[in-house]
Amino acid sequence: MSLLIQDLKKSYVEPDGSELPILNIERFEIPSAEQVVLVGSSGGGKTTLLNVISGITSPDEGIVAIDNHNIANMSEVVRDRFRAEKIGYVFQTFNLLPAFDALENVLLGMSFSGKGNDRKRAAELLDRVGLSHRLNHRPGQLSVGEQQRVAVARALANQPSLLLADEPTANVDVANQDTILGLIRDACTENNVSLLLVTHSQDVASQFDRVETLSDFNKPQKQEGETE
Amino acid sequence: MNLLAIASKSIRQRSLASSLTALSVALGVTLMVTVLVIHGVVQEMFSQSSAGYDLIVGAKGSKLQLVLNTIYRVSQPIENLPYQYYEEVKEDKRVKLAIPMALGDTTEEGGFPIVGTLPHYFAQSYSYGKKFRIRGQVMQGKWHAVIGASVARQNNWDIGTKIKLVHGGMDDHVHDEEFEVVGVLAPTGTPNDKTVFAHLSGFYLMDGHDKPMGEALDRLKLFYPEEYGNMTVQQLEEKLKMEDEASHEGETEEEHAAHAGHAHAHSLPDELKEVTAILVVMKGDTIGQQTLRSAKFSAELSEGVKAQAVNPAYEISWLMQNIVGNVRTIMIVLTAMIIVVSGISIFVSIYNSMADRRKEIAIMRALGARRQTVFSIILAESIVLCTLGGLVGFVLGHGMVFIASPIVESQSGFILDPMKFEPIELVLLPSLIALASLVGFIPGMTAYRTDVAKTLGG
Numbered sequence: 001m002s003l004l005i006q007d008l009k010k011s012y013v014e015p016d017g018s019e020l021p022i023l024n025i026e027r028f029e030i031p032s033a034e035q036v037v038l039v040g041s042s043g044g045g046k047t048t049l050l051n052v053i054s055g056i057t058s059p060d061e062g063i064v065a066i067d068n069h070n071i072a073n074m075s076e077v078v079r080d081r082f083r084a085e086k087i088g089y090v091f092q093t094f095n096l097l098p099a100f101d102a103l104e105n106v107l108l109g110m111s112f113s114g115k116g117n118d119r120k121r122a123a124e125l126l127d128r129v130g131l132s133h134r135l136n137h138r139p140g141q142l143s144v145g146e147q148q149r150v151a152v153a154r155a156l157a158n159q160p161s162l163l164l165a166d167e168p169t170a171n172v173d174v175a176n177q178d179t180i181l182g183l184i185r186d187a188c189t190e191n192n193v194s195l196l197l198v199t200h201s202q203d204v205a206s207q208f209d210r211v212e213t214l215s216d217f218n219k220p221q222k223q224e225g226e227t228e
Numbered sequence: 229m230n231l232l233a234i235a236s237k238s239i240r241q242r243s244l245a246s247s248l249t250a251l252s253v254a255l256g257v258t259l260m261v262t263v264l265v266i267h268g269v270v271q272e273m274f275s276q277s278s279a280g281y282d283l284i285v286g287a288k289g290s291k292l293q294l295v296l297n298t299i300y301r302v303s304q305p306i307e308n309l310p311y312q313y314y315e316e317v318k319e320d321k322r323v324k325l326a327i328p329m330a331l332g333d334t335t336e337e338g339g340f341p342i343v344g345t346l347p348h349y350f351a352q353s354y355s356y357g358k359k360f361r362i363r364g365q366v367m368q369g370k371w372h373a374v375i376g377a378s379v380a381r382q383n384n385w386d387i388g389t390k391i392k393l394v395h396g397g398m399d400d401h402v403h404d405e406e407f408e409v410v411g412v413l414a415p416t417g418t419p420n421d422k423t424v425f426a427h428l429s430g431f432y433l434m435d436g437h438d439k440p441m442g443e444a445l446d447r448l449k450l451f452y453p454e455e456y457g458n459m460t461v462q463q464l465e466e467k468l469k470m471e472d473e474a475s476h477e478g479e480t481e482e483e484h485a486a487h488a489g490h491a492h493a494h495s496l497p498d499e500l501k502e503v504t505a506i507l508v509v510m511k512g513d514t515i516g517q518q519t520l521r522s523a524k525f526s527a528e529l530s531e532g533v534k535a536q537a538v539n540p541a542y543e544i545s546w547l548m549q550n551i552v553g554n555v556r557t558i559m560i561v562l563t564a565m566i567i568v569v570s571g572i573s574i575f576v577s578i579y580n581s582m583a584d585r586r587k588e589i590a591i592m593r594a595l596g597a598r599r600q601t602v603f604s605i606i607l608a609e610s611i612v613l614c615t616l617g618g619l620v621g622f623v624l625g626h627g628m629v630f631i632a633s634p635i636v637e638s639q640s641g642f643i644l645d646p647m648k649f650e651p652i653e654l655v656l657l658p659s660l661i662a663l664a665s666l667v668g669f670i671p672g673m674t675a676y677r678t679d680v681a682k683t684l685g686g
Contacts, residue, residue, distance in 0.1 A: 047685075056594055056680045077598055084596020095591045095684065099241035104229065111229045112596035154595075 002162050002194035003030040003053065008062030010045075010052055011220070021220035022048045023059070028217055032161070035188060035195040037205045040214030046198045049214065050164045053196070054087050055079040067161050084113035088155030088193070090184065092167035094147045096139040102126055102150045103135040109157035125153035129183050145176030149183060156187050163188055165197040169204060181207065231601070235608035238588075242581060249570070249577045250617035256567035257621025257656065258628060263559045264650040265629050266636075270552065273418055274300075274544050280353045282522040283537045285309070285317055285326075285506040285529060291538040292547060298329055298505040299540055300419045301341040305331050309535060310444075310451050311501035317508065322521050325352065325509040330431055332504065335424055336392045336402055338383045340376075342424050344431030350374070352509065354416055363387070364411035370429035373407035377415040378422045385409055391424065395436050403434045438500045441465060448499060451534050468497045508537070568663065574613050575667035578606065582674045589675045590683035603676040610668025611661055618660040622653070 010023040022045040030036050040046050051057035053064055055071045064072045066086055071079050096105050106122040126135055129149035139147050148168060155163055165184060169177040181204060188195045197204070205211045239246040286294040289306035296303045311328070318326040330344035343349075347366040353359055364387045367374055375385055385391065390406040407426050415421055431437060439447070445464050448456040456464075510525065512518035526537040589602050597605075630646035 048681075051681045054594070056684075077600075080593070080596050080598045083594075089594055091594075091684065093685075095587070095594070097237075097588055097591060099237045104237070107229050108234070108592070109595050111234070112592070112598075112601065117229060158596075 002032045002034070002067065003028075003196065004063065004065040004068075005029065005053070006063040006065075008052065008064060009060045010048060010057070011060060023052065023218055024220045025049075025062070025218050028212075030162070030194050030196060033188070033192045033194055034210065035185060035208055036197070037208040037211045038196060038198045038214055039200070039205055039211060040198075040218075042200075044214050045218060045220070046214055047166055049218070050089075050166055050196070050198060053162075054089055054164055055083045080112070081114065084109075085115070085158055086161050088158070088160035088163040090148075090151050090155045090163065090165040090168045092170050094139070094144075094151040094171070096147055096150055096154075098139050101136045101138050102131055102142065102146075102153075105139070105150055106154045106157050109154040113158040115158060122153070122157060125156055126150065128187065129153050145172050145180065148172055148176070148180050152180065152183055152187065156191065156193070159191060160193060162194045162196065165195065167199055168197065169199070169201065177201075177204070231604050231608050232612065234605050235612055238585070238605070238609055239612060242577075245577050245581070246613060249574045250613050250620065252570035252573050253567065253614055253617025253660070254621040254624060256563060256570045257618050257660070258624040259566060260560065260563035260656065261622060261625025261653060262628050263556070263563055264652055265625070265644065265646075265648060267552075267556045267559070268648065268650045269417070269644055271548060274548060274552065280355065280509070281507045281540060282510045282518055283508040283526055284540050285313075285508055285535055285537045286504065288534065288536050291536065292543050294505060294536070294538055295540045295543040297331060298507070301331065301343070301423060302419075305504045308447075308502035308504055309506070310447055311498045311503060312448075313451055313535065314503045314506050315498070317506050320525070322511055322525055323508055324511040325507075327352065327507040328428060328503040329505045329507060330428060330437075330503055333393045333395055333403075333431075335379070335383070336394050338379065339394075340379045340383075340422055340424050342393050342426055342431075344426050344428045346428050349425065349507075352507075354418055354420055358416070360416070360420075361414035362411040363414070364409075366411055367425065367427040368410070370427050370433065371405070371407050372410045372427050372430070374411040374413060374425040375409050376413050376421040376423045379424055380412045385412075387412060393426070393434065395434075401436075403436070405430070405434050432496045432501050438496050439502055441500070444500050447502075464499065468499060471497060567660070570617065571614065571663040571667045574610055574664065575670065578610055578668065578671040579674070582606075582671050585675075586678055586683050589678045590680045593678065593680045594684060599676045602678070603672040606672040606675045607665060607668040610671070611664040614660045614664035614667075615657070618657055622656070 005025050005028040007027075008023055008025040009021070011019045011021040014020050038046060038049070048057065052059050053066070055064075055074070059072050062072060063070050066082075069082065069086075071082060074082060097108065100108060103119065103122055103126065106125055107117050107119065110117055110122065123132070123135060126132060126149075129152055131146060131149055131153070134142060134146060139150070142150065148171070152168070155165075163184070168184060169180050172180055184195065184197070187193070197208070199205055284294055284298050286298065286305075287307035287309055293303050293306055297305050308330075314326065314328045317323060325348070327345060327349050331341065333342040333344075334340060335342065347368070350360045350362060350366050362374065364374075373391060380386060387409055389409045391409065392406055393403045395401050395403055407424075407430060413420060441461050441464060445456060445459060445461055449459075459467075508522070508525075510518045510521045512521055522537075522539065526539065529535050529537040592602055592605075593599070626646045629644050633644035633646060636644050
């Protein structure tokens with residue numbers, strides 16, 4: 001099992017001090033190498049779920065196990081290292097570092113995992129996403145589609161077992177959407193990586209065998225005594 | 229990519245702001261290095277120039293003034309001593325060497341101080357283990373002179389040049405007599421470089437250098453009351469006339485005729501000669517013995533009301549600690565403040581950039597960077613900026629000394645060695661790193677506390 005979520009609860013404290021439940025998931029799982037699309041309404045907790053899975057945000061309770069390691073129990077330091085080694089993250093807005101060129105952005109992903117700087121692998125990954133001729137270009141010198149391809153290469157740099165993609169095609173023009181999506185899916189297939197991809201796009205969702213709607217398994221409830 | 233490489237990238241990303249902040253550190257360090265090197269040279273010059281002598285004997289008055297005037301040729305002479313007093317000191321069995329010094333006149337060209345002295349002045353080390361190097365020879369004849377390196381360079385004088393002296397005192401008249409340069413000193417980095425050394429015998433023969441009979445007698449009465457206490461001016465004149473005639477007994481007509489035409493051919497009687505100071509080296513097998521003897525000798529001389537003997541090292545040590553040392557402290561404090569202000573500008577620069585860089589920090593955290601790692605990156609940035617600025621300042625400081633050294637040497641006689649490092653400079657770099665760590669701490673903590681989910685819009 002690549003991802004197992006069990007009895008997960010996450011809520012935020014609102015400015016008035018009251019709790020706002022966001023996630024309440026009894027069970028959710030992704031077997032190894034499976035590719036899953038997650039759809040849901042805006043503000044429904046999709047990004048929070050990705051942040052909890054990646055360990056960026058801690059859950060209030062429950063189990064978030066990746067490759068049978070419960071990251072909810074890990075200390076922050078261990079969780080950071082685990083995230084670097086086991087989880088790839090593709091953001092909607094790419095989040096490349098502007099001072100670093102394409103190759104360095106990919107290397108940066110490796111730097112925090114303790115695996116060192118494998119320039120050859122970084123160059124191969126960029127070659128795989130069709131950017132072998134753009135290795136030393138900075139994000140500002142790349143098109144939007146190219147930037148997202150760098151982000152994909154960076155997410156795969158540490159050979160993760162789970163790739164999280166948050167609306168990876170939302171900011172990409174239509175012509176590039178299929179290319180990016182194809183790259184992510186092919187790369188995951190080739191590297192035996194599980195994929196959880198969040199999208200609003202029905203076109204994107206329709207390309208996957210497993211499509212999950214967050215509201216179907218996430219039932220956040222206000223605590224008793226609180227008004228709706 | 230290691231932390232330094234990541235920090236360097238961020239610095240290059242904001243190259244203008246980074247360069248300016250590093251430059252401000254560089255300028256602070258430049259000033260500090262320059263102050264340190266120049267102070268080191270001044271201190272060395274002060275402490276070593278007087279190192280060759282155990283005591284300076286002079287008229288009663290300010291001890292420091294006696295040292296400054298005799299060794300550094302600044303300030304006015306206090307008063308003069310009778311030449312016989314010099315003879316007396318020289319003959320003391322505890323004294324190894326006594327060198328008479330007569331000061332007050334200056335060169336007509338350039339206004340360099342003239343020291344009337346004897347050739348053995350140059351046999352004594354001018355500093356610890358440093359002997360005079362002379363091109364040409366020391367003064368052998370009474371109208372011979374040796375000049376310092378700066379005098380030679382500035383006045384374009386060399387061996388064979390005839391020089392005239394301006395009489396010290398109120399009238400400032402130019403003496404008719406000329407001295408001939410017979411030797412040029414190699415640079416010493418001491419006041420000797422800016423001095424002209426005239427043979428004492430010639431110095432005394434110059435018009436106005438003989439003490440008026442009345443004044444000479446008054447001084448002799450003060451120093452030797454038993455011998456001169458009841459003597460009148462007429463009696464002294466008689467005594468000197470008789471002594472002069474006695475000194476010419478046995479001379480042939482030719483010998484006498486050879487100097488009869490010169491106004492000052494007859495040597496000046498000792499009673500009418502004066503010395504400004506006497507440099508004294510004590511006898512002794514060990515430094516301890518010499519020190520003990522000089523202390524005792526000094527105490528004996530200073531018991532009377534006429535003269536004093538001072539240890540130049542003590543006086544210079546006092547000067548360095550209480551005046552020059554304080555100036556140095558003030559300069560160092562000022563330059564340290566400049567460096568601290570530069571450090572604050574680094575803080576402001578990095579802190580201001582944090583608002584723009586929160587997202588970068590959050591991205592790194594999302595990629596697996598630990599809180600300590602992003603804190604270290606910001607700290608490394610501060611340290612890199614400070615260290616780079618410090619190194620540039622180091623090079624600039626010594627570069628400035630290198631550029632300024634010929635100018636300073638020609639103006640003041642101080643020899644600045646750009647490659648000379650002061651031990652305190654070794655503290656500079658660690659201090660800069662400490663400062664950088666301090667100013668990088670708050671921005672580093674901002675990075676440490678960055679909320680990844682919020683910053684990335686979760």
